[in-house]
Amino acid sequence: MSEKTKKRFIAGAVCPKCQELDSIMLFWQDNIEQLECVKCGYHDSQPGDKVQQASRNEEKVIGVFKPD
Template sequence: MKDKKVKKRFIAGATCPSCKALDTLMLYFENNVEKIACVKCDYAESQANTEVAQASKNDAGVIGVFKP
């Protein structure tokens, strides 16, 4: 089976938050998760799905749930 090639796009005018280099950030999707990476310093950041982010905020006070 062939691996699906991930399309990566550079973000014009963006500055890397780590190394401050201009035009080195690329945007791509991996497993339906938006990711940003710097090609110069290997900085990486992921954007979680809005449903996941909301669920984690709602359960912030819960440590765990036991369902027998």
Template structure:
């Protein structure tokens, strides 16, 4: 049985891509915070604090492999 994802809209937020207001929804998936615009489909993800703590300042994280 799959777990339902609770999605919440962010009041007053503006999409960085299409500049629409009040179209961003926030939800958790696989312990990561995701934001998605319902108008243009733009998506952003927030890496967890463990990834940010290990990342060096002059490098970018492409992804985290969890076996």
């Protein structure tokens, strides 16, 4: 049985390719963090071991995506 991938939009994020605001979604696939723009199709990924936890505990941040 396959599990449906949960995708979340990143509020306030701007696509580096098309510059659209609020068009970037974040999701995990095969233990790799993925970013995708729903407007232009821009895609970037980062292996799970490179994802850093947010250092500010008072904010509700899942992780910090830092593409190379």
